[in-house]
Amino acid sequence: MGGVGKTTLLKRIYKSLLDDANMGFNHVLFIEASKGIQLEELRKRISESLQLQRAGKEGIFNVLKISNFVLLLDNICEEVDLISLGIPHPYSDDNSTKQCYKHKVIFTTRSEDVCAKMGAGEKTIKVECLGxxxxxxxxxxxxxxxxxxxxxxxxxxxxxxxxxxxxxxxxxxxxxxxxxxxxxxxxxxxxxxxxxxxxxxxxxxxxxxxxxxxxxxxNLPDNIRECFLFALMLRRISKYELSECWMGLGLIGDFVDLPEAFDKAEYILKILEESCLLYVSNDGRVHFHDVIHEMAKWIATDCGMNRNKWIVKDYHVSTEISTIDTENWRFAKLVIMGHIKLLPILSHRCSDLLCLFIKSSFDLQRIPEGFFLQMPNLIFLDLSLSDVKELPKDIKCLFNLQYLNVSSTAISSLPKELVYLNKLQYLLCGDTKLSKVKDGLLSRLHKLRVIDLHPTGWVEPKELQMLKKHNNIKAIGMRVVSQEVFQQLSYLPTTGLYIQKLDNLISLSYDTLSCKNHGFLQELTIDSCLQLKELVLNGSETHLNNLTISNVEKL
The missing domain is CATH 1.10.8 (Helicase, Ruva Protein; domain 3)
Structure with missing residues (x-):
């Protein structure tokens, strides 16, 4: 059953194999196989563990057939075709895999039926509860x-x-x-x-x-309970992305600057980790036990009494959503959908809907006109990691919207209708095809706190001056296209800058790239600044994660 210690046991085996060189295995692979995972994703994880560049079935097979290996597959919910993964079978007719090498597969599952289908036979151990x-x-x-x-x-x-x-x-x-x-x-x-x-x-x-x-x-404080539930619904998210979501949902509370907000999020994550409700891995991703995840869904649906209150559905393959599929949205407060190919025009009003996530929908190219008309109370909208090319005009109907995320989409311009979103605080358009944003658009949104146009989007210096007067901008990221833009940004808390083709730029000092009191510059790219000779990375508190320099011959 879930929570009995299968994963803990498998991790102990994994560690003991890594620690004991006398076992003689060339590769010890630990792969998490969550519910609904596709063979392609499993191959990708195995390739990464073998340090191969996205190898297919044959590439994995060619490495493992001449190696001693152990594959540890954790938490499989259905039969996994090992041959299709590229795992050499010890009893195949291929003489190259017989006798010479040690090939072992160990897996955990909640299902005895899966054990039978995988051919585990008598080599099964039922993990019991403790005495x-x-x-x-x-x-x-x-x-x-x-x-x-x-x-x-x-x-x-x-x-x-x-x-x-x-x-x-x-x-x-x-x-x-x-x-x-x-x-x-x-x-x-x-x-x-x-x-x-x-x-x-x-x-x-x-x-x-x-x-x-x-x-x-x-036993958790009220605000941390909500943070926990939202974290569970968003699964497999980095702690940075999760912190951004908590901010957008208002769960972090008020903050002076972005460092303070991230510190608050870190504090909340620490409390949840100490409560054994989640853990953060070394790569910064947030993980949950399956039983804890199921429990959170149960809590979020009023202990199972209102199953349509929070709707979470990942289709794993691109799917066209019909009007019938969205019937339950009329009762939902939160909807999270993944891998959507086509959205319908809603035929019914979704007055309770506050949060809508349509994520990782790489084949979704457009939001149908009229889609947003039926959700007047929406406060949080995330369309990131899709192929959406533009926002429909009816987005102006989302009067209550506070958070809009279109990062990593194909959007090349922001519609003028955004000026009607008077409550908008977070506008995230990172890694899009944006260029210049229409004059007067952002400065008319007086409640904006966080603006991310990096790396391609930018606004005129006059617009930046007006944004500065609002006095509530906590973070801004964008392209620097002129010395005037550069100058205005030095008075604002910048998070990401893309400096390109500034011919008069000879010397650049890190501590002038963001306002000194609340700066949090994390990403800096300098490209084709032909006269630049000096870059000084000074400043007592440096948060820079990524620095990219190209075509700067005099540096």
Missing amino acids: SNDSWDLFRDNVNLDVIVSNEEFKKIARQVMGECSGLPLALKVIGKAMSNKKSIPEWNFVLRSLKSSSTRVVGMEESLFPILKFSYD
Whole structure:
């Protein structure tokens, strides 16, 4: 079952194989295979682990057939065709893979049927929940041990709380962490009564755990609960992108500048990590246990009573959405859709809809005219990572919109109708085909806080002057096309600059590229500045992540 420790066990095996060179394996591959994942994505992950450039089936096969390897596949939900992945089969007719090399595959799954279909036969191990003594040891590792061993009454109640976790390691860790700040017997008694009464509400092996695990969610401060739910719905997102979303949704609260906002987001992530509700990997991506994800969906739908409140659907392959598919949108507050090819014109009003994410829809080229007419209360719209070429005129009907993200799309201009979005605070157009933005468009949006036009979009110096007068711009990124633009940007908090063909630029100092009090320059590109001789990266607080210099011969 979920949360019993399959992944933990597989990671222990992975680490022991890496640590023990005597095992003699050339490649030890750990691959996460989440629900609905396609063979192509699995091949991509295997290629990356083998440090191959997007190798196909044959490329993977040619490397592994002459190697000793172990492939660890975690959390497969259905049969995986290993041959189609490029994994040499030890019992194939190909003599080159017989006897000479050690080829091993270990996988975890929740399904005995998958074990049978994969041909695991008798080589299966059912991972059981912990016995009483092991449960107590794990629970004690996660609570405030000094409290529960202070007297026998405390220890007795703590053992009863532990018992409600039914030996499931995930529940023991999550509840243990949630109880670590409870220091009185009445508090522990209250929690015990809550867990006992809630555990009877839901039937089913894993579903029955949701009310137990929900205690950890209930233990969070109100604003962090919302942050947790949105993070879960957005899955497989970087902590930087997640922080941006939290800002756009107003969950971070007010902030003086972008560094302060990111610090707040980091603080929230730390609390959620310490509660064992998520973890951030070394590459900065946010991860969740499957059972925690399912629990969050259950909470978001009013404990399963209102399943259309939050709609999350990733089709994995490009799909045309029909009007029937959007029927439930009329009851939804949040809709997240992935891999959409075509959108319908909605035939019904979606008055409750506040947040709409249409992400990773690389074949979606247009938003139909009239699509936005039916969602008057929308505050958050994310169309990033699609092939949308323009925004329809009816976007002006989104009077309440506060966040608009069209990053990494094919958009080349912003419609003049955006001036009607009086509440817009975040306008993210990074990595698009934008050039000059219409004069007067941005300066008429008086509530704008974050503007990202980087690297191709830009505005005239006069527009920048007017934006500066608003006094609430927290971040701006854009192309620098003239010395005048350069000069005006030095008074604004810049996050990304693309400086190109400034012939009079001889010396450039980092601390002049953003206003000194609130600067947060993260990305700097200098291209074809033929007279530039000196670049000084000074400044006590440097947040620069990417620096690209090209065609600067005199530097």
